[in-house]
Amino acid sequence: MTAIRKTLDFLYLASGVAAALCLIAILVLIVAQMVARWTGEIFPGAPDYAGYAMAAASFLAFANALNRGAHIRVSILLNAVTPGPKRVLEIWCFAIATAVAWYFTYYAYWFVYWSWKFNEVSQGQDATALWIPQSVMVIGGGLMAIALTDNLIHVIVKGDHRIVRDSVDQSHGE
Numbered sequence: 001m002t003a004i005r006k007t008l009d010f011l012y013l014a015s016g017v018a019a020a021l022c023l024i025a026i027l028v029l030i031v032a033q034m035v036a037r038w039t040g041e042i043f044p045g046a047p048d049y050a051g052y053a054m055a056a057a058s059f060l061a062f063a064n065a066l067n068r069g070a071h072i073r074v075s076i077l078l079n080a081v082t083p084g085p086k087r088v089l090e091i092w093c094f095a096i097a098t099a100v101a102w103y104f105t106y107y108a109y110w111f112v113y114w115s116w117k118f119n120e121v122s123q124g125q126d127a128t129a130l131w132i133p134q135s136v137m138v139i140g141g142g143l144m145a146i147a148l149t150d151n152l153i154h155v156i157v158k159g160d161h162r163i164v165r166d167s168v169d170q171s172h173g174e
Contacts, residue, residue, distance in 0.1 A: 045126030059140025
């Protein structure tokens with residue numbers, strides 16, 4: 001089990017690093033487009049590529065953000081109940097979130113498949129095959145579904161989730 005745990009934790013961290021690299025790519029694309037404008041050149045497709053990188057950064061960051069406590073969780077009710085009902089509510093919440101994430105990933109896969117099958121291309125100057133940037137949505141959604149499943153199983157087996165909250169990220173009002 002420790003090999004599985006290490007593999008999952010590595011996947012979550014790697015997806016967070018990939019999301020950060022996508023943010024750096026957005027910066028580079030914007031600066032390159034600015035330089036191209038200043039020099040009178042044209043950088044076709046730069047806004048489209050920046051948009052693809054933004055979507056990739058969002059979807060790739062989901063799993064890492066979940067396990068680091070960066071997603072919004074309304075826990076007023078969970079903090080007010082005793083441990084028994086709290087565990088049942090945690091299982092219920094994670095079960096619904098897991099089902100929704102797997103449902104999204106399943107249909108996102110078919111969305112990408114049909115984009116590939118019909119050879120859909122972007123409307124921009126670059127005419128990018130849309131299945132390429134859309135694939136990141138499936139990967140990020142799948143990682144989020146795996147992370148939610150991981151937390152659901154952990155709540156069922158151990159009684160508590162694996163979401164940690166960095167004290168640096170918390171506001172002073174909490």
